Amino acid sequence: MLEGLSNSLQKALGKLRSKGKLSEDDVAQAMREVRLALLAADVNVKVVKDFVDKVRERAVGQEVQRSLTPGQQVVKVVYEELTQLMGGQQARVRMAAVSPTVVMLVGLQGAGKTTAAAKLALSFRSHEHRPLLVAADIYRPAAIDQLQVLGRQIDVPVFSMGADVDPVKIVEAGKQEAIRQGADVMIVDTAGRLHVDTELMDELARILQLVPADELLLVVDAMTGQDAVHVAEAFHEKLSLTGVVLTKLDGDTRGGAALTVRAVTGCPIKYVGLGEKIEPLEAFHPDRMASRILGMGDVLSLIERAQQTLDMDKAQEMEGRLRKAEFTLDDFREQLQQVRKLGPLDQIVKMLPGVNKLKGLDNLQMDESKLQRIDAIISSMTKQERSDPGLMNASRRRRVALGSGVTVRDVNQVLNQFEQARQMMKQFSGVGKRMGNKRAALQSLKSMPGFSGLSNPAELMVGKENPLLPGPGDAVGPRRHHKKKRR
Amino acid sequence: MGIFDKFKRGLEKSRDAVFGKLTGLFQGRKLDDSVFDELEEILIAADVGVDTAVWLVGRVKQAAWRERLVDTVRLPNLLQMAMEEALAGVDSRMRTAETGPSLYLIVGVNGVGKTTTIGKLARRYRDQGKRVILAAADTFRAAAIDQLVIWGERAGCDVVRHGPGADPAAVVYDAIMAARSRSMDVILCDTAGRLHNKGNLMAELAKIQKVASRELPGAPHEVLLVLDGTTGQNALNQAKAFQEVVSVSGIALTKLDGTAKGGVILPIVREYGIPVKWVGLGEDIEDLEIFDPAAFSAAVCQP
Numbered sequence: 001m002l003e004g005l006s007n008s009l010q011k012a013l014g015k016l017r018s019k020g021k022l023s024e025d026d027v028a029q030a031m032r033e034v035r036l037a038l039l040a041a042d043v044n045v046k047v048v049k050d051f052v053d054k055v056r057e058r059a060v061g062q063e064v065q066r067s068l069t070p071g072q073q074v075v076k077v078v079y080e081e082l083t084q085l086m087g088g089q090q091a092r093v094r095m096a097a098v099s100p101t102v103v104m105l106v107g108l109q110g111a112g113k114t115t116a117a118a119k120l121a122l123s124f125r126s127h128e129h130r131p132l133l134v135a136a137d138i139y140r141p142a143a144i145d146q147l148q149v150l151g152r153q154i155d156v157p158v159f160s161m162g163a164d165v166d167p168v169k170i171v172e173a174g175k176q177e178a179i180r181q182g183a184d185v186m187i188v189d190t191a192g193r194l195h196v197d198t199e200l201m202d203e204l205a206r207i208l209q210l211v212p213a214d215e216l217l218l219v220v221d222a223m224t225g226q227d228a229v230h231v232a233e234a235f236h237e238k239l240s241l242t243g244v245v246l247t248k249l250d251g252d253t254r255g256g257a258a259l260t261v262r263a264v265t266g267c268p269i270k271y272v273g274l275g276e277k278i279e280p281l282e283a284f285h286p287d288r289m290a291s292r293i294l295g296m297g298d299v300l301s302l303i304e305r306a307q308q309t310l311d312m313d314k315a316q317e318m319e320g321r322l323r324k325a326e327f328t329l330d331d332f333r334e335q336l337q338q339v340r341k342l343g344p345l346d347q348i349v350k351m352l353p354g355v356n357k358l359k360g361l362d363n364l365q366m367d368e369s370k371l372q373r374i375d376a377i378i379s380s381m382t383k384q385e386r387s388d389p390g391l392m393n394a395s396r397r398r399r400v401a402l403g404s405g406v407t408v409r410d411v412n413q414v415l416n417q418f419e420q421a422r423q424m425m426k427q428f429s430g431v432g433k434r435m436g437n438k439r440a441a442l443q444s445l446k447s448m449p450g451f452s453g454l455s456n457p458a459e460l461m462v463g464k465e466n467p468l469l470p471g472p473g474d475a476v477g478p479r480r481h482h483k484k485k486r487r
Numbered sequence: 488m489g490i491f492d493k494f495k496r497g498l499e500k501s502r503d504a505v506f507g508k509l510t511g512l513f514q515g516r517k518l519d520d521s522v523f524d525e526l527e528e529i530l531i532a533a534d535v536g537v538d539t540a541v542w543l544v545g546r547v548k549q550a551a552w553r554e555r556l557v558d559t560v561r562l563p564n565l566l567q568m569a570m571e572e573a574l575a576g577v578d579s580r581m582r583t584a585e586t587g588p589s590l591y592l593i594v595g596v597n598g599v600g601k602t603t604t605i606g607k608l609a610r611r612y613r614d615q616g617k618r619v620i621l622a623a624a625d626t627f628r629a630a631a632i633d634q635l636v637i638w639g640e641r642a643g644c645d646v647v648r649h650g651p652g653a654d655p656a657a658v659v660y661d662a663i664m665a666a667r668s669r670s671m672d673v674i675l676c677d678t679a680g681r682l683h684n685k686g687n688l689m690a691e692l693a694k695i696q697k698v699a700s701r702e703l704p705g706a707p708h709e710v711l712l713v714l715d716g717t718t719g720q721n722a723l724n725q726a727k728a729f730q731e732v733v734s735v736s737g738i739a740l741t742k743l744d745g746t747a748k749g750g751v752i753l754p755i756v757r758e759y760g761i762p763v764k765w766v767g768l769g770e771d772i773e774d775l776e777i778f779d780p781a782a783f784s785a786a787v788c789q790p
């Protein structure tokens with residue numbers, strides 16, 4: 001259902017894109033689809049309304065109508081406004097003039113504050129800071145233990161006074177301890193609370209009165225629905241937030257709450273959480289979030305991940321061999337293994353735009369086993385056969401099928417896939433010189449079974465396939481975000 | 488205080504929010520398209536989702552025509568009827584084993600309230616005179632075992648546990664053995680929170696289920712998916728993914744004591760037919776109620 005909506009959105013906007021002139025109807029139709037897509041992504045109804053009004057206004061305005069390609073302009077407007085609404089540029093953390101900088105995490109129950117606190121500590125540490133974690137959640141059973149365990153894991157000190165002390169006292173004493181230890185950042189993990197729980201909201205206000213926070217971050221679960229508006233409003237009104245941390249973005253949520261929270265509080269989203277493993281929090285990219293909310297996938301994050309995970313030297317070596325037409329089944333298998341390192345297939349695939357158009361994606365679980373089967377089949381071949389698949393006559397195919405416990409048809413299929421991959425990569429090796437490493441990373445991705453139906457990733461990157469990703473000449477090109485990730 | 492009262496009290500805030508809008512909408516208005524448009528919006532704002540909101544408004548419209556209504560006075564009733572229709576057939580009873588212990592597996596994404604719900608369920612069954620044992624099969628999250636142990640103490644029942652990082656299926660296995668030898672009635676298995684799009688973690692869940700059904704015929708007698716009431720449309724993805732892997736038999740909807748309305752269960756019940764069995768209305772051990780479709784609908788749309 002959700003995918004269907006984003007499909008129709010892409011269709012509606014795609015139609016506009018090719019138009020030389022826009023009728024009122026064209027715009028109205030497109031705006032309807034934009035509205036549906038945003039609602040399906042859990043963006044608040046009011047925020048959606050304002051947003052659509054704004055886009056509509058610009059769409060029928062001079063700027064668009066007088067341009068040579070009005071359709072394309074509308075598409076650009078949608079994307080621009082969305083990116084703008086989420087804060088345009090990345091926002092940084094405010095450091096105090098006098099140490100320690102106080103960072104406090106607040107939010108509803110189960111939003112992911114404790115995990116985010118540990119990740120944040122790690123981020124600071126990797127920037128040569130000396131963080132101290134302060135355990136101020138005295139309510140949830142074992143919350144303090146949880147922070148202590150995490151602190152030990154990442155080797156960051158944790159200050160706690162047990163669960164029988166007023167959190168206000170804990171934070172005050174925590175600050176003294178930070179000063180004593182020479183910690184320049186203290187990160188306070190507070191108990192989850194409902195925004196309508198006046199007693200607990202007052203508690204936060206009391207803490208802040210005694211120990212003002214340089215950064216007061218609202219931790220929001222990316223899967224939050226329409227209620228995000230009430231939560232953000234209440235926390236902001238009572239406490240004056242300075243920023244937002246968006247957690248659990250490694251799920252398949254479109255994350256429209258990001259838009260809501262940003263619109264309601266005006267506070268930038270400073271970090272995103274992408275998993276349970278304690279790794280530094282990642283920076284928030286408004287443009288990527290924009291395409292995610294619109295259901296266009298998150299190609300850029302995928303490419304980044306590919307760059308980090310894949311062995312670039314190997315990929316490049318492979319590319320060289322490819323040019324000399326030496327690409328063998330061994331290379332093919334090597335590539336598959338690299339792609340598998342990227343993470344579970346279903347996750348990778350969800351990051352790709354237009355992927356909902358591919359058939360059979362419901363069965364990704366099976367695809368994982370398919371990969372294993374391919375591996376088994378290739379392993380059953382002799383070295384000679386692997387480097388020269390041309391040798392694979394009928395009797396050899398039968399032998400391999402027997403050896404790897406599959407049917408001859410399966411063997412044929414793998415050989416066909418290999419051939420396809422080889423062909424595709426040949427074509428691909430001529431494209432996009434300027435992409436350097438990215439190209440190598442994508443090649444590995446492309447040779448994957450099931451991905452052969454995908455259009456050329458090079459095109460996806462510059463947005464030819466996606467009406468909403470601006471083309472190479474546009475101002476809001478996604479490419480400038482390719483800076484190396486902060487470590 | 489009766490269950491209904493408690494349930495209604497918990498939902499008071501959400502009801503106020505919806506009804507606040509509804510009364511404004513309903514006061515002295517003629518019944519025209521703008522009313523229905525606004526109604527649709529209110530439903531979407533309750534996380535009902537576009538499709539189900541359109542469906543509900545369609546039902547209300549039909550009924551209004553049938554009754555030849557010209558104003559909005561009876562609209563809340565009609566809406567309530569439509570909601571009850573959407574939730575019709577929800578059976579919130581828990582399945583139990585004919586002989587021996589009943590095993591309930593509690594699953595869900597991170598932070599939704601699985602462990603807390605187990606504590607609450609444990610207390611409830613204990614109050615009914617049942618012998619309850621808990622299985623700490625979340626061996627992944629830091630201090631998750633300690634958390635369950637505290638709930639075990641609060642509810643007054645033992646917890647079967649291994650160390651952090653142990654095989655969760657092995658914990659469940661041990662819990663079944665312990666339950667058998669000590670003739671327990673109910674085994675409540677806590678599991679680690681996991682995002683439904685992570686294939687490997689979901690496979691682990693399938694393994695737990697397999698071990699349970701192998702060691703204890705008919706188990707798990709219920710697989711409860713815990714959904715956070717503040718979750719938006721992603722809850723649909725969660726329901727679908729968990730159901731595919733562990734055949735979810737019921738839903739526990741938590742955190743309805745805030746302003747979230749939990750409207751997303753309407754499309755879930757409609758599309759996947761998974762009954763909602765429990766509602767979480769707070770952090771205390773008593774804050775759990777049996778889901779009652781009529782009460783839920785009434786609390787959401789009646790004064």
Ligand SMILES: Nc1nc2c(ncn2[C@@H]2O[C@H](COP(=O)(O)OP(=O)(O)OP(=O)(O)O)[C@@H](O)[C@H]2O)c(=O)[nH]1
Nearest residue numbers: 109110597598599600601602603680742767768769
């Ligand atoms: N207000 C409110 N809070 C709840 C409710 N149920 C659970 N919580 C809170 O939500 C937070 C998370 O609950 P847990 O029971 O730890 O959730 P979980 O699903 O076991 O979490 P993980 O094991 O970390 O995935 C805790 O702070 C609970 O007190 C509820 O019905 N209402």
Ligand SMILES: [Mg+2]
Nearest residue numbers: 601602625631
């Ligand atoms: Mg838990």
